[in-house]
Amino acid sequence: MTHLAATDELFYARAGLDRTRLETLVNDALHGADDGELFLEYRQSEALAFDDGRLKAASFDTMQGFGLRAISGDAAGYAHASELSEAAIARAAETVKAVQAGHSGVMADGPSRTNRILYGDDNPIGAVPFEAKVKLLAGIDAYARAKDPRVKQVSASLAGEWQAVQILRAGGGRAADIRPLVRLNVSVVVGEGDRMETGSHGGGGRIAYEALLDPAHWQASVDEALRQALVNLASVDTPAGEMPVVLGAGWPGILLHEAVGHGLEGDFNRKKTSAFSGLLGERVASPGVTVMDDGTLQDRRGSLTIDDEGTPSQATVLIEDGILRGYMQDRQNARLMGMQPTGNGRRQSYAHIPMPRMTNTVMQSGDRDPQEIIASVKKGLYAVNFGGGQVDITSGKFVFSCTEAYLIEDGKVGASVKGATLIGNGPDVMTKVKMIGNDMKLDDGIGTCGKEGQGVPVGVGQPTMLIDALTVGGTAAG
DSSP, X not given: OOHHHHHHIIIIIITOOOHHHHHHHHHHHTTTOSEEEEEEEEEEEEEEEEETTEEEEEXXXXXXXXXXXXXXXTEEEEEEESOOSXXXXXXXXXXXXXXXXXXXXXXXXXXXXXXXXXSOOOOHHHHSOXXXXXXXXXXXXXXXXXXXXXXXXXXXXXXXXXXXXXXXXXXXXXXXEEEEEXXXXXXXXXXXXXXXXXXXXXXXXXXXXXXXXXXXXXXXXHHHHHXXXXXXXXXXXXXXXXXXXXEOSSTTHHHHIIIIIGGGBHHHHHTTOSTTTTOTTSBOSOTTOOEEEETTSTTOTTXXXXXXXXXXXXXXXXXXXXXXXXXXXXXXXXXHHTOOOOSOEEOSSTTSOOEEOOSEEEEOOOSBOHHHHHHTXXXXXXXXXEEEEEEOTTTOEEEEEEEEEEEEETTEEEEEEESOEEEEEHHHXXXXXXXXXSOOEEOOSOOEEEETTEEEEOEEXXXXXXXXXXXXXXXXXX
């Protein structure tokens, strides 16, 4: 069954909507507008949390609703409701028409269509019994505690969702997608004497639960979380100051996502509030730095067959060999900037208006061996895993905390350090990349990006790379 047919079953056969009358409502609501759509959504989600040797929380939720948007110039009228009925949509239509007062636009051409399939459409939630999920979490707890007597606490969580969307445009154009998403997280606390430290690991993607239930998968997650915790248990204070920093492959790409990616989203650049505004065609990074946002990667957490406006996702070159080549665009910002949509119009749910958002943001590999990069540093920091961070989009300034980092001394990885933070400016850091590894790696599927109160799943990736000077905030006494 095609996604259109499957979502027709959900929204018309089951919910009782009449497609012909709905299309008439959409045509009327968007008459004279420049763009807009009706977004229909049905979503099932669940979450289980295991802590202190027992199941602490379990939740299941079903939600459905619609969002109707009309765009006139740079203004947008938006109305939404959890009631899927013609009466509710008709009331929404009267609301969004207000944005068109005195405006007479020509409806933009609809998105192109795609038959590409990036992930399966089976609902992961009902495919595996509840008891099997609880057994998995209990098995994680027992396995971790048996691995090392220093393990004091184990937390594990499992989450899944199944989202079906259909997008209707004026003139009868329709697009649909069905999106599974699962994630497993493990956190381990170890203790020795009076000292306690934590390690964590997680993964997932637009896949079914079966992959997470595989002992080879979840045991590897536990082993990695325990490894990180034991590394931190042996860590020393971090020296502060400006120094060379080697970023590891994979998840450290979250720094790239936050410090550079957000600044390349179309809305910030249209409003000229980004540090990258007006710099298309100019050098913004060191030679060799190529960054892409790619929503077409198979089964990845940030991937989308179509975005939430109906535009097929694509691989968008943002920075090519250090030169700024493009921005991530939704339909509205692309039109106002005279550019093409890139499939980056995303929303958290039907209750949220779409905006330009990242999918999977990746720096491409270079030609250096990772060991060669580390060996080139006399004294510096090797940052392998990151926690939270803060970024100012306008200035590009960022602060990130490292959850796993090591000293580099005389070209060799030394002691692990605790409390390290990286402080810098995104555009400036991109010009200080001196060596790029040949080991590009994607993260394990844990990313969620926040913007203007909306959270969406994303992915990141990068190779090992050397930044020749970055401020490190430390814990060592001066």
